[in-house]
Amino acid sequence: MTTKPWTVLATETLLQNPWFAVLGRAVELPDGRQIDFQSVEFHRPAVGVIPRRGGEILLIRQYRLTVDRFVWAIPSGGIDEGETAESAARRELLEEAALVAGTMRPLVVYHPSYGATNQTFEVFLADGARPSATALDHNEVIETRWFAQAEVLRMLLHNEIVDGLSATPLAMLFLEEELARRGDELRLKGRID
Numbered sequence: 143m144t145t146k147p148w149t150v151l152a153t154e155t156l157l158q159n160p161w162f163a164v165l166g167r168a169v170e171l172p173d174g175r176q177i178d179f180q181s182v183e184f185h186r187p188a189v190g191v192i193p194r195r196g197g198e199i200l201l202i203r204q205y206r207l208t209v210d211r212f213v214w215a216i217p218s219g220g221i222d223e224g225e226t227a228e229s230a231a232r233r234e235l236l237e238e239a240a241l242v243a244g245t246m247r248p249l250v251v252y253h254p255s256y257g258a259t260n261q262t263f264e265v266f267l268a269d270g271a272r273p274s275a276t277a278l279d280h281n282e283v284i285e286t287r288w289f290a291q292a293e294v295l296r297m298l299l300h301n302e303i304v305d306g307l308s309a310t311p312l313a314m315l316f317l318e319e320e321l322a323r324r325g326d327e328l329r330l331k332g333r334i335d
Contacts, residue, residue: 147172161185161220162259187262190218190307191231192249192315193241193271199294199312200271201303202238203284212284214297215308216265227264235268236276239286244270250314254306265311291316 149170157164167179193200193216201214217238221230232243249267253260278286289297295316297303303312 151176156180182259182261184259184261186220186222187227187264188218188220188307189227189231189234190216190263190265190311191235191243191246191268192216192265192311193235193239193243193268194291195269195271195288197291198288199291200239200241200286200288201294201308202286204282205284206305209304211304213305214287214303215305216311218263218307221264228266231264231266231268235271236274237279238283239271240274240276240278241268241271242274243268244272249318250311252310254310263307263310265307265314267315 151168151170153168154166155163156166162182162184165181165183167181168176169179170176200217202217203212203214205212217234219230219234219238221227222233225233228246228248231246235241235243245268247267247269249265251262251264253262255261294303294312298309298312298316303309
């Protein structure tokens with residue numbers, strides 16, 4: 143299809159801050175009806191990184207005000223101006239887990255909620271991470287802990303990891319490893335080849 147089925151007639155910024163904007167759009171649908179459509183537009187993509195050593199995965203403990211919960215998650219954050227996704231993932235790993243990445247491999251790129259936002263997540267797998275002398279930002283991270291991969295899988299299956307930026311790539315990693323274990327021809331490397 144060469145033409146977009148929805149036509150934007152007008153756009154208005156309803157709210158603006160350093161991280162995102164809320165946009166209101168007047169949109170014409172393919173059947174000719176006009177609707178008002180609001181969305182959250184992020185100014186930059188976010189990255190996440192799964193630090194792994196042997197059969198363990200590092201998670202960070204945080205308090206998230208928006209859901210009023212303490213959560214276990216992977217290190218993550220926004221990509222700064224002029225920064226590549228990989229360098230942002232390395233920076234976030236250092237800032238939130240006090241680890242320096244060894245090898246870094248893209249795992250998955252996705253839009254977590256494209257019905258309401260343009261947000262993009264780029265997630266990497268970091269093997270061979272080593273400790274750094276960098277202090278954790280305790281405004282963001284309460285603690286870090288290495289978990290056996292089987293425990294992380296159990297946490298996923300029991301809804302103990304509720305952050306989509308963490309749950310989706312962890313599930314992708316477990317799927318990729320299971321397919322490799324089976325010798326399946328399908329390989330997941332950020333996309334289906």
